[in-house]
Amino acid sequence: MAEQPELTIQGWGPAGSRVATVAAREGADGPDDGVLELTADPDVTQTLPKAARRHLSRELGWTPRSTPPVPVRDIELAPSRLPAAARTALVELLGEENVADDRTTRLTHAGGKSYLDLLRRRVGDASDAPDAVLTPGSTEQTAALLQMCSDLGIVVVPFGGGTSVVGGLAGSDADDRPVVAVDLGRMSTMQALDVPSSLVTVGPGMRGPALEKALATEGLTLGHRPQSWEFATLGGYAATRSAGQSSTGVGRFDDLVAGLTLATPAGVLELGKPPASAAGPDLLGLALGSEGTLGVITELRLRVRPMPRTTAYEGWSFRSWAAGLAGLQRLARHDLLPDVVRLSDPDETRVTLLQATGTGSRALRAGLRSRRHGQGCLLVVGWEGLPTIVRARQRAATSVLKDGGAIRLGRRVGAAWQRQRFAAPYLRDRLLDAGLLVETLETAATWTALPRVYDAVRRALHDSLARPGRRPLVMTHLSHGYPTGASLYVTVLADRDDDLPIQQWLTAKRAATDALLAAGGTLTHHHAVGVDHRPWLSQEVGPLGVDVLRAVKAQLDPQGICNPGVLLPD
């Protein structure tokens, strides 16, 4: 496996393997001591334990059926619309080997990995593929490329790992201009490490595993591990304001960016002055979350930290979702949240427990039932750091959790979560093969608004996706915790409407988004806006807020070539 393998075209996992294998080199105590082998068999009957399959069938009114994707060779791809003169100019700038318009390259850069992306790719639709893929090697080349494309009227979509789940790589343009993807794969190395200042300088195309490997030799870590960790790039994290699974402790990706270089059609911006500055408004914060609409991030300075000397992951159970939320809120108020916090609601807890196999898991389920936690909520918590401080924090948190009625399930549950932390997107492909709708959405709200938002989203999804004899399964967990609130991550499963699958999801998504905004949630906590959320951006930041973003864009990208299909509403 190459150090930075490409994603397969129609699903998740390294390109070339339909039967994906998770080889995330990460285990309980660091990145290098365990290899998780989840064999995601194309047959869903082999992927899910029988009990889980039975539960899903009963809940959803779903009978597994075979709905495989079309062969890759049958995916339709229109001829490249890149004008010959433009191609020549770009080749002159970047070299022939860095301007690709062959079928495979265009297909591997078509869209991202949302449910809608996968639906399209699985039926052979690649209408969102770029007309060509450029691979600049430096900030200077990227800036020149942007200026050239601005002059030539060519749309530019930055491409990192291609893992967007909100249509961030749609490449659509109201004026229907040719589109190039700018793949940052050539700018993917660690360029400098300032150990005393805990700062590393990296190329935007570098990925988490490669960076962690390089940092490990110095006893350091970045610690940012979202579910897309194996494939997403550092530049992509910055462009989308990502949050990792330990973000409660190490912070959102925003918090880890000390500075970055943004190449724009109007020139190059060097943003961020670590450790902190009061020299005017924060311009770095304009680049974070700009999703390619202002230019291309060509370099990042990130905050690193020593590898934790100890890690402690464990499972707990609350008797109810309300009790779980109350317990975490108390921890949050007192700055006692662990570094990893993940509270599953009863629906998610049930499926999680059914997915576990073996005598240990049967005993766990029986134990929970006997203590009247049979409809309870699973909590996974994790602490990382110096042993003495971890112990003190853990003791204080334990006492709050126990006061809130939680019971401790031990380290085995924590270890099981750690082993499976990157597995969900692999499993999704198998569920798609078997006739299911599978998608996620997420939001965040204050602790006060959180229960309302939770109820509103569930109700909206249920109402939208229920059909005679069918109903969705809506599983939610609280992930990232903050003193002021927390995020909610929702996984939706439903029997797919094979006639109008896209319409089925768009309707449900619209209902859920309207509901969560009305209840006080944010449009997105860490997936970004992309195409999928842009109709609601004005509701989130106000029409004047959108005007401000447009004014910034007009300054940096006067021809509107930078990823025009995303973020800003038409």
Next chain:
Amino acid sequence: MAEQPELTIQGWGPAGSRVATVAAREGADGPDDGVLELTADPDVTQTLPKAARRHLSRELGWTPRSTPPVPVRDIELAPSRLPAAARTALVELLGEENVADDRTTRLTHAGGKSYLDLLRRRVGDASDAPDAVLTPGSTEQTAALLQMCSDLGIVVVPFGGGTSVVGGLAGSDADDRPVVAVDLGRMSTMQALDVPSSLVTVGPGMRGPALEKALATEGLTLGHRPQSWEFATLGGYAATRSAGQSSTGVGRFDDLVAGLTLATPAGVLELGKPPASAAGPDLLGLALGSEGTLGVITELRLRVRPMPRTTAYEGWSFRSWAAGLAGLQRLARHDLLPDVVRLSDPDETRVTLLQATGTGSRALRAGLRSRRHGQGCLLVVGWEGLPTIVRARQRAATSVLKDGGAIRLGRRVGAAWQRQRFAAPYLRDRLLDAGLLVETLETAATWTALPRVYDAVRRALHDSLARPGRRPLVMTHLSHGYPTGASLYVTVLADRDDDLPIQQWLTAKRAATDALLAAGGTLTHHHAVGVDHRPWLSQEVGPLGVDVLRAVKAQLDPQGICNPGVLLPD
């Protein structure tokens, strides 16, 4: 004393008292258990202990002389230039009682409290006073006022506590239009408290002491305590990106703002969605540090936290500045920095120790000398929080400090610093009375660049301010610490050039700023840009960065009425 007393016109302290008295209701264990009474006698010989006075005279080549300010009645004030029609329209909008153009009101709203501000006011110059002072009572009134002033061509300078030390309230305008100050004193209450979400909603004119008092009844605290705490407003902290003395622990003010309302000539922006969002670039970060150039902050949502159950402040000594920096850098890398960190360089340490009186302090000085720390660096550290966690953090930090060669001086030194934490601006007035130049400046840099920046600033100030028989005293401390670096706070004392005092400081300030930027420091860590730093903004954020800020301003303030004299270079 009124709950929110106005500052005296020509110096620091509550209006009406030339002999100021610090009555900061804050002691070692919370806001209400101690009252520090520092009698700042107009005679400097009574304010400074003899040893300190002797040391200063010797160091500076300065002989105390009496240079008192002119009587307030002798301050020159030009007639208000507010057109009668504009005054009538504003009265109609706000009511007669909220449009003031009397002499006292205009004088109390003239400029801020920088050395240059005080020099002008002390010689009777109030040419920067506004033509009138408006006091709107709501967001709606403020927005209407801004639109009206935009239509009428009247410059608006928001006025909180009037504590700017960078010329943030200069009210200057290239087009020489009439200027009104918008005093936020009527919008100064706590409006809502969401305890589960740790969020408080406040008016921008509220000050720290009033908010802390209101929060204390709920067992909560904001915890933001800069030196200007008694007078500065919460809106002002946001507009200038303030940092408090415990910011290493509780965060910069930026980190405490979950949301705010910004009234602009183009409409009202509601910014920030707690706890966190990935819905596009961070627009809240554009309002923070905007220094009134985009509009007026009319409401804030701030993060609060439980009052710490325990606080532990203590003193340490390092044998040298380099050893001190290295020790703190090691703490920072391992996330072990205490909540308060303040490392004085040898020059500041010497004066601090000489300012202390009594047998205890004599014994301390002797003890330090005997352990070869006579030229050492004083470190004050403070921890706050739950006792068990404070103990664990304190133990871990202690071991790092000892490994770095530091010796512990105990709690008495920490308590002495706490008692004096708001005293410096009072003392400054007395030193100004006695013929001194007294000013501060600050910056921040990565741990790697910090020693360079320190040397460069000192050298520049020495070179600029030395005259035959005279030399400046440049005292520096590291305050706010971060994993990636720290801030430096520099106090400069010199014999004042009574002929050209303004020129004397402008020359020194220019030299220091050029030097710190060249060495890798930031233009300002927490004082903001104002008039004083705006010539360097383009160097800090690049010409394209300035263009972006201008584009945002043009969108929100098309007539350029919002505090045009500050932040953005002409």
